[in-house]
Amino acid sequence: MDIVNIIVRVVHIGSVVALVGGTLFMVFAMKPSLKLVDEQLRQSLMTLARKRFMRITHTAISLLILSGAWTWYQNVEVYRNASKALQAVLGMKVLIALVIFAIIFGVAAGALKGCPARWAWINIALALVVIILAAVVRSMHMAAM
Numbered sequence: 001m002d003i004v005n006i007i008v009r010v011v012h013i014g015s016v017v018a019l020v021g022g023t024l025f026m027v028f029a030m031k032p033s034l035k036l037v038d039e040q041l042r043q044s045l046m047t048l049a050r051k052r053f054m055r056i057t058h059t060a061i062s063l064l065i066l067s068g069a070w071t072w073y074q075n076v077e078v079y080r081n082a083s084k085a086l087q088a089v090l091g092m093k094v095l096i097a098l099v100i101f102a103i104i105f106g107v108a109a110g111a112l113k114g115c116p117a118r119w120a121w122i123n124i125a126l127a128l129v130v131i132i133l134a135a136v137v138r139s140m141h142m143a144a145m
């Protein structure tokens with residue numbers, strides 16, 4: 001494994017940590033804590049926190065797409081010759097990742113109605129599925145080696 005692949009892997013996993021960790025912090029720590037302050041302050045704090053977190057989110061999504069595409073490109077021959085099961089699991093992983101991004105942009109644009117925290121929990125659950133699928137792909141690689 002060369003240095004570029006190591007860096008790309010760190011970037012991919014680091015972006016997952018920022019995206020999922022940040023979302024968990026927002027719904028699990030930030031949102032309930034804001035119930036302790038008055039309505040006006042709560043609105044201001046939430047707007048500011050969301051705005052700043054969106055910057056992290058946009059960066060993480062861009063890095064995930066770039067690093068994911070790079071990894072795919074590097075492994076393209078491996079995936080082409082892999083079992084149908086591995087191809088299916090990998091395809092599902094990337095598809096669900098795209099659904100996560102669509103939910104984030106849909107909520108930010110106001111196209112997805114309902115409580116943003118509920119969408120955030122849905123995304124956390126989907127992210128968990130993506131992480132599990134990535135682990136399955138990896139273990140299938142190892143088994144095939």
Ligand code: HEM
Pocket residue numbers: 009012013016020064065067068069071072075094097098100127128130131134135137138141
């Ligand atoms: C369009 C977006 C994405 C693409 C194209 C992509 C693509 C990939 C590829 C090709 C791999 C290597 C699989 C292998 O052969 O072992 C991978 C690994 C991984 N991905 Fe993604 N991914 C994307 C988004 C995400 C998201 C949103 C998450 C989590 C929420 C995620 C979590 C992971 C994890 C945990 C690994 C395993 C890393 C490792 O063991 O090295 N990915 N991804």
